[in-house]
Amino acid sequence: MILVTGGAGYIGSHTLISLHEAGYEFVVFDNLSNSSKESLNRVSEIIKKDIIFEEGDIRDSVSLERVFKKYTIDAVIHFAGLKAVGESVVNPLEYYDNNVNGTLVLLSVMQKYYCYQIVFSSSATVYNEIDSDDYKALEENDPIGNTTNPYGTSKFMIERILHDLHVSNNSFKIVILRYFNPVGAHISGTIGEDPNGIPNNLMPFIAQTAVEKREFISVFGGDYDTDDGTGVRDYIHIEDLALGHLKALDKISTIKDVLIVNLGTGKGYSVLDMIKAFEKASNKQIEYKIVERRAGDIAKCFANPSYAKDILGWSATKTIDDMCEDSWRWQMNNPEGYVK
Ligand code: NAD
Ligand code: UFG
Numbered sequence: 266m267i268l269v270t271g272g273a274g275y276i277g278s279h280t281l282i283s284l285h286e287a288g289y290e291f292v293v294f295d296n297l298s299n300s301s302k303e304s305l306n307r308v309s310e311i312i313k314k315d316i317i318f319e320e321g322d323i324r325d326s327v328s329l330e331r332v333f334k335k336y337t338i339d340a341v342i343h344f345a346g347l348k349a350v351g352e353s354v355v356n357p358l359e360y361y362d363n364n365v366n367g368t369l370v371l372l373s374v375m376q377k378y379y380c381y382q383i384v385f386s387s388s389a390t391v392y393n394e395i396d397s398d399d400y401k402a403l404e405e406n407d408p409i410g411n412t413t414n415p416y417g418t419s420k421f422m423i424e425r426i427l428h429d430l431h432v433s434n435n436s437f438k439i440v441i442l443r444y445f446n447p448v449g450a451h452i453s454g455t456i457g458e459d460p461n462g463i464p465n466n467l468m469p470f471i472a473q474t475a476v477e478k479r480e481f482i483s484v485f486g487g488d489y490d491t492d493d494g495t496g497v498r499d500y501i502h503i504e505d506l507a508l509g510h511l512k513a514l515d516k517i518s519t520i521k522d523v524l525i526v527n528l529g530t531g532k533g534y535s536v537l538d539m540i541k542a543f544e545k546a547s548n549k550q551i552e553y554k555i556v557e558r559r560a561g562d563i564a565k566c567f568a569n570p571s572y573a574k575d576i577l578g579w580s581a582t583k584t585i586d587d588m589c590e591d592s593w594r595w596q597m598n599n600p601e602g603y604v605k
Pocket of ligand 2: 562
């Protein structure tokens with residue numbers, strides 16, 4: 266049985282479908298702080314099976330222990346955490362508590378119940394910024410840790426904790442997945458990303474503008490050192506990302522050291538590329554205005570995905586058009602998200 270912390274969230278819910286399709290049994294543990302049970306109901310409809318759900322907080326060892334006593338947990342996929350960069354600057358203690366402390370509690374309980382396999386959701390945000398002139402695709406052994414906000418620092422700290430844990434107890438099999446920019450939705454259009462309030466991220470903002478929930482998109486900066494002057498990112502379809510977790514689980518029992526893998530496509534697209542692709546997918550004109558750069562943003566960020574291919578046999582297959590079409594289907598069918 267796989268324990269999926271944060272399984273009701275955006276990436277977690279999509280990964281449940283891949284787990285089911287691959288024949289894994291799983292239990293979801295989530296405090297629903299940034300999600301609703303409706304996402305699990307929808308997943309249940311897609312996979313035509315009830316989902317085992319235990320509501321609880323990863324910082325609460327009593328609730329976690331209850332789960333480890335009730336089920337035989339072979340491995341954990343650890344998605345639970347807070348992820349809004351701006352909010353983390355305003356509430357750093359909440360971020361360190363949820364992400365770092367929460368992970369410490371989870372790891373202690375895992376150790377107590379002899380569960381030693383964990384796949385952890387890290388982020389491209391842990392990499393040090395590279396000057397635009399010397400830009401190259403990011404590789405797993407590039408320098409990390411020069412983070413610019415508490416969210417990124419929390420991911421960096423957890424990576425360090427996982428390394429130290431492995432040194433102390435090499436029964437632990439640990440895979441750290443560094444995601445680039447997950448976007449898109451399940452092809453059914455019934456599950457997808459449902460941010461609270463005004464979206465921070467580009468793709469949900471574009472989608473909400475296309476359904477006329479927002480008037481226009483503010484493009485943060487038109488003077489970056491990129492082809493069209495707008496920021497370039499490595500957008501990865503959520504279904505490709507979900508499959509990366511399966512490949513990690515397939516591999517995990519055989520690894521010796523902590524395995525760190527980028528999950529990205531290796532291709533960079535600008536903000537304007539994404540707006541154009543979404544216009545094509547939705548057949549809507551999307552208004553935008555170029556405004557000031559957003560504090561903390563960088564010009565370019567994309568992965569070298571070759572290690573993922575070598576070590577996991579995984580590579581992304583979906584295109585930017587797939588990402589936009591699937592996001593659009595989800596947004597059109599659910600303009601208010603999962604009405605919570
Ligand atoms: P999400 O907010 O949709 O999902 C996270 C889930 O964790 C939510 O269901 C939330 O209710 C739950 N949760 C939060 N704190 C919890 C706690 N203390 N105890 C129990 N449950 C808790 O986010 P997501 O986009 O699905 O991200 C999943 C993971 O991937 C996060 O760790 C995030 O930092 C990481 N990540 C996300 C992105 C991205 O752009 N979406 C990029 C890189 C890394
Ligand atoms: N952008 C806009 N307007 C918006 C929102 C975003 O122009 O309204 C631009 C940004 O400036 C950036 C690009 O769109 O150039 C992507 O921005 P996102 O906020 O969607 O994503 P980020 O690359 O800033 O960060 C995301 C997640 C982080 C994660 C990081 C790397 O939010 O949690 O990817 O994985 F760490």
